[in-house]
Amino acid sequence: MTVIIIGAGIGGLCLAQNLKKNGINVQVFERDASANQRLQGYRLHLDADGILAIKESLPEKLFQLFELTSTNPLPYTTILDTELKLSKRFPIDSYSKTEHHVETGIAKHLNVNRATLREILLMGLEDICHFGAKFDHYKTDESGVTAFFEDGRTVKGDMLVGADGAGSVVRKQRAPEATFMDSGARAIYGRIKIDEAQKVLPSLCIADVFTAVSDVRKLILGVGPIIFPVRPELASQSIGIDKTLNPQHDYVGCIVSGRKDFFGSNDAEIRKKTSDELQQLAIDLLSSWPSEASSVPAVGEKGSFFYIEMTSSIPFNLQPHPNVTLLGDAIHTMTPSLGRGANVALRDSTILSKALMKVVNGEKELATSLKEYETEMTEYGFNVVRHSAEMGTKLLGQDPLPN
Numbered sequence: 001m002t003v004i005i006i007g008a009g010i011g012g013l014c015l016a017q018n019l020k021k022n023g024i025n026v027q028v029f030e031r032d033a034s035a036n037q038r039l040q041g042y043r044l045h046l047d048a049d050g051i052l053a054i055k056e057s058l059p060e061k062l063f064q065l066f067e068l069t070s071t072n073p074l075p076y077t078t079i080l081d082t083e084l085k086l087s088k089r090f091p092i093d094s095y096s097k098t099e100h101h102v103e104t105g106i107a108k109h110l111n112v113n114r115a116t117l118r119e120i121l122l123m124g125l126e127d128i129c130h131f132g133a134k135f136d137h138y139k140t141d142e143s144g145v146t147a148f149f150e151d152g153r154t155v156k157g158d159m160l161v162g163a164d165g166a167g168s169v170v171r172k173q174r175a176p177e178a179t180f181m182d183s184g185a186r187a188i189y190g191r192i193k194i195d196e197a198q199k200v201l202p203s204l205c206i207a208d209v210f211t212a213v214s215d216v217r218k219l220i221l222g223v224g225p226i227i228f229p230v231r232p233e234l235a236s237q238s239i240g241i242d243k244t245l246n247p248q249h250d251y252v253g254c255i256v257s258g259r260k261d262f263f264g265s266n267d268a269e270i271r272k273k274t275s276d277e278l279q280q281l282a283i284d285l286l287s288s289w290p291s292e293a294s295s296v297p298a299v300g301e302k303g304s305f306f307y308i309e310m311t312s313s314i315p316f317n318l319q320p321h322p323n324v325t326l327l328g329d330a331i332h333t334m335t336p337s338l339g340r341g342a343n344v345a346l347r348d349s350t351i352l353s354k355a356l357m358k359v360v361n362g363e364k365e366l367a368t369s370l371k372e373y374e375t376e377m378t379e380y381g382f383n384v385v386r387h388s389a390e391m392g393t394k395l396l397g398q399d400p401l402p403n
């Protein structure tokens with residue numbers, strides 16, 4: 001069986017690792033020219049879903065590298081008032097509704113640097129991951145599926161997976177019935193070097209998974225730490241992997257988020273702003289807060305700030321298809337209010353991989369196995385979309401999902 005994956009994001013790469021480990025032919029196609037072409041974010045919180053999926057998918061050495069470069073935060077989501085005084089500290093499992101399966105011996109919560117995780121997920125896939133390949137559409141017939149790319153390339157496989165994120169082109173063809181909504185929430189996201197963060201933030205903010213400072217308008221300043229147990233540039237050497245990860249420093253991710261009307265102009269105008277202008281906008285947004293909290297974005301790293309428009313999928317019934325499916329944000333985009341989107345994408349990738357192994361082992365027909373995967377994936381994924389929207393409405397003033 002040959003599997004075509006569209007999108008070398010977190011979910012697509014984890015699936016490719018898992019299929020490769022299980023001896024299934026796989027090719028990944030990514031529109032970006034390289035893994036580092038775009039700023040995609042900083043700190044990611046991984047829960048048991050994500051960590052277990054990574055453990056099942058990566059070769060042992062790469063999982064070791066992942067653990068060496070992951071922050072072990074205290075498992076709390078903390079809320080502070082605008083003077084940075086403690087309001088509430090929630091055990092993260094109850095906050096995020098992540099009371100689920102976990103194998104003993106696996107950390108339940110880690111903070112990871114997104115770029116480092118992606119580098120690790122790409123290791124060993126160099127020959128099968130093709131950058132600069134923007135997918136356009138697919139055609140299916142009895143012998144399989146052909147993917148067509150914008151540069152005129154075509155690639156044939158037995159099946160195709162759309163792991164191409166929230167704006168998925170695969171989804172538009174595969175599931176035209178899918179609907180998405182503007183969540184009404186926006187954010188400016190940057191980062192603060194750890195020594196600067198330690199000067200302005202209470203120690204809880206450097207210890208816990210995530211801390212949110214919030215006001216009555218539901219304007220949020222969120223921070224979450226990345227403290228590498230071993231510097232990424234030294235980690236692979238220490239366990240005998242000959243490829244070196246890019247150098248990274250310890251930092252605190254810093255996000256200012258709320259209703260889109262707080263951000264002043266329309267999205268098109270804000271998209272034109274430079275990183276420095278966005279950092280200034282984040283500072284201005286908090287200007288009515290006491291100086292303890294309002295001064296935080298000002299110590300952020302120059303050039304690190306960018307703008308995020310948050311969308312959410314609206315749960316729907318995905319119709320079955322014999323050889324094209326979806327995973328991750330391509331089907332169940334959610335706002336980051338629970339920090340679970342990447343975890344669910346990672347979980348999807350292992351369920352799909354198991355479904356495909358049944359086909360390879362002759363236990364199931366491809367269409368039957370994909371239908372079973374999609375039933376489980378949509379039930380779980382759309383539930384998390386609903387929970388994220390509920391929390392987003394409470395915390396960020398996100399528009400509720402339609403009934």
Ligand SMILES: Cc1cc2nc3c(=O)[nH]c(=O)nc-3n(C[C@H](O)[C@H](O)[C@H](O)COP(=O)(O)OP(=O)(O)OC[C@H]3O[C@@H](n4cnc5c(N)ncnc54)[C@H](O)[C@@H]3O)c2cc1C
Binds near residue numbers: 168187341
């Ligand atoms: C501010 C913020 C904070 C977040 N924090 C967390 C967190 O702490 N924990 C968590 O679990 N989740 C978090 N998330 C959500 C998480 O980032 C996403 O859910 C996750 O990245 C989804 O993974 P994916 O593989 O489905 O899609 P993506 O990671 O978006 O990957 C999709 C890939 O497909 C490529 N692509 C798109 N179109 C095409 C095309 N036509 N042809 C070829 N390639 C294409 C893209 O370039 C991209 O590389 C956060 C999101 C935001 C915005």
